[in-house]
Amino acid sequence: MTGLAATGSLASATVGTPALNFIIFAFFVVVTLVIAVSAAGKNRSATDYYAGGRDFTGWQNGIAIGGDYLSAASFLGIAGIIALSGYDGFLYSIGFLVGWLLVLLLVSEPLRNTGRFTMADVVDLRLRAVPVRAAAAVSTLTVSLFYLLAQMAGAGALVSLLLGVSSSAGQDVVVAVVGLLMIFYVMVGGMKGTTWVQIVKATILAAGAAVTTIWVLSRAGFSLPSLLHHAAASSPAHNAVLGPGLEYGVNITTKFDFISLAIALVLGTAGLPHVLMRLYTVPNAREARRSVVWTIWLVGLFYLCTLVLGFGAMWLVGGTQIKAAPGGGDSAVPLLAYQLGGTLLLGIVAAVAFATILAVVAGLTITASACFAHDVYAGVLRRGEADPDEEVRVARITAVVIGIVAVIGGIYAKGIDVAFLVGLAFAVAASANLPSILYSLFWPRFTARGALWSIYGGLISSVGLIIFSPVVSGQKTAVGSVGTSLITNPHIDFAFFPLNNPGIVSIPLAFFLGWLGTVTDPRPADPVRFARMQVRALTGVGAERGGRS
């Protein structure tokens, strides 16, 4: 843990904490494993495996959705951006919250009413075309894997920070352990086990954030203005940290980059496959609505805490020390915890962060495995004729494969900025998934060709623009020797798209292509199917209900 030791004041932490952190990690792992195993006994049917028997109540599922959504990027990443750049991190968190209104108002209830397990179910009910289900599955898998990679990339950096594992091989081992645990949760626990892991994780995450927030506020005399004053005073940028612009206001490119990110965040939430799939774990659309209201409150209060934590870290830890620590901004909250409560609080925060990665990774894995088994295997390869038991078996095997892919990806992607990768996953979700969901639910004329154009157009344009953006190549550091892109050789530069986030182009393009494909389709939409879709979406007729209703 050379980075931390070099900062001096934390040298003692590198000696005492790893063992304590490890004990707290191990405790969380054991508790959640017990939960996964005890939930496993009830995993019989496909509905049990994919949707937890549709037996969760609105508030349980709302907390679990929060658990799925509040990734390490939210907890460590956003607080870190606030600690280093102030207000711009706050801007970021608001995008993550406001996007939920779209889920609540337009997506959650119709989706619950018209699908069984996946987003592709909804599009398929409307259009009844195997290629469309295949397209929806491809985009779901792409977004899930993107998001998964973001989480696994963060896991390596986090472990180096919190467990004192500094060697590259050691970090790889821990990433592999994360992967194995997650495969176990998903294979054994199914959706029921995964949901309980999410609930436990969201609860300790919220509790950890709340305790640390109150602790920070107590140092500032429970006065937010006083906290802001201290934070600004201790930053080299002084009062500039209290207003926008430090991170995104550098030049016109960064400004448009932020607008692009804002569009992706607010529209992307409603297209995230692991969030959408959770809506099927409740008995009916009404509980789905209640879930999302719970999620909005949990997520909102959590981001208010990250505001305090970020400015608290700016004040009590200081930007210089945060930047010097391994993981940079991501280390702000752990360092703050150490500053406030010593090794014990650092251990708890570390365990919370570890639990967060583990749970989000499990949620993504079950989503991707369900999508592959239900959409690709049963829907496309078997044309809907698959035996349900066989389908669940395929889902379990897929979970293992995805786990292995995630581990390998996590090892290769170590050290990439987590929050930022998540922003890209949101852009892909908003481009590839959202247009066809909204068109399927609300546009009478929407056709299969429109869906194909919109899904593939959104997917190819968003991923393609990322490949040709400074994210992948050509971004140079101030020094100019090593690049900050994925390809660190500054001489390889094939970036022609100036923005890091593609949303501002790819999202409108995907909506446009959905419209264009539809109006140029020689086969018009079937009005009977739209009538069925609309009646089912708004009344819940024919929706699979859970045990309680």
Place this chain on the structure above:
Amino acid sequence: MVLFQPSRGSATGTVQSQPGGSRSSGYEAVRASRDFWTIRRRFGSFILPVCGLFLFWYFLFVIIAVFAPGFMRISVFGDVNVGLCFGALQFVSTFAISLSYRRWAQRRLDPLSDRLRHRLEGGRY
């Protein structure tokens, strides 16, 4: 995007039940019924304007933050500036919309959708 255009003849009242009719014609009968027309009208008169409003409000915030950072730095009291208040209001509006939508949907949508669902499931369409 044409959203929830009231279909022709939708205001002619509840359509006669069609015993023995196919499932899809049942859906079309429901879709033409007065209750369903009311649901769509309410959906269109509450949910769509609220969506437009919160998106406008959010992007207004983002555009001002990006292109008029000086405005966001104006002090309201002490170190608390316009930007922080504006940001806090985004939280307040999100919370308020979530609660008011839940309340509105329980009162204005759920009874109608229940009635239609029971009728359709009871084979009365």
